[in-house]
Amino acid sequence: MATTLEVKDVSFRYANGPWVLNNVSLTIEDGERVALVGPSGYGKSTLAKIMAGYLKPVKGTVLWGGKALPKDEYRPVQLVYQHPEKALNSRWKMKHSLAEAGVQDPEIIREVGIREKWLERWPNELSGGELQRFCLVRALGEQTRILIADEMTTMLDAVNQAHIWQFLLSHADKKKMGIILITHNMYLAKQVATRIIDVPSINNISVRTDDL
Numbered sequence: 001m002a003t004t005l006e007v008k009d010v011s012f013r014y015a016n017g018p019w020v021l022n023n024v025s026l027t028i029e030d031g032e033r034v035a036l037v038g039p040s041g042y043g044k045s046t047l048a049k050i051m052a053g054y055l056k057p058v059k060g061t062v063l064w065g066g067k068a069l070p071k072d073e074y075r076p077v078q079l080v081y082q083h084p085e086k087a088l089n090s091r092w093k094m095k096h097s098l099a100e101a102g103v104q105d106p107e108i109i110r111e112v113g114i115r116e117k118w119l120e121r122w123p124n125e126l127s128g129g130e131l132q133r134f135c136l137v138r139a140l141g142e143q144t145r146i147l148i149a150d151e152m153t154t155m156l157d158a159v160n161q162a163h164i165w166q167f168l169l170s171h172a173d174k175k176k177m178g179i180i181l182i183t184h185n186m187y188l189a190k191q192v193a194t195r196i197i198d199v200p201s202i203n204n205i206s207v208r209t210d211d212l
């Protein structure tokens, strides 16, 4: 069954701060590849967290297949963001991080470019690019239907960026999985996405540049 992600009239602010999202609506069709672009401060990362179910909208709703996102089950919308060192438990060896997320398939581990010797290491013994491969594979469980890549490869060199994107696009093709890409890199957005959404055009806020 086709499953659509619908963001309906979502508004959000942190505590009593200014509104970061104002009446935002968008729909991502099953298997679609969409890029969210726009200047800093327009709430792209906040919207990503709301779509993945990490933050609750103050107003409005997020629907997955017409229902609320599942809370205590595996989340069909998974998020990988820019800082892998913050997303991984520093007290777990890499093999523990994979096991905890239920990653067992040796093929996917190899394809994403994880070397066997890295499995015995601690997070502080790997580079950002190496750690990011672990975050990505952790997010690609069988039930993932949309992967949100929020500046996922920004800190990587061109070779590593290309490798990770080649892997992810081929995986998404195989699984008919959707991708939401958040980036300041228009070249990458055009390569990956079939639809580009300019966030300022769907989010009616004014951004104070002295806040950035």
Ligand SMILES: Nc1ncnc2c1ncn2[C@@H]1O[C@H](COP(=O)(O)OP(=O)(O)OP(=O)(O)O)[C@@H](O)[C@H]1O
Binding pocket: 014, 017, 020, 038, 039, 040, 041, 042, 043, 044, 045, 046, 047, 211
């Ligand atoms: N945890 C937080 N607490 C308070 N304010 C926050 C928090 N996270 C983000 N903000 C504020 O919300 C606004 C939107 O931030 P967000 O990171 O969503 O924007 P963005 O469009 O992703 O920016 P960038 O392109 O720089 O990553 C900013 O003004 C930011 O300072």
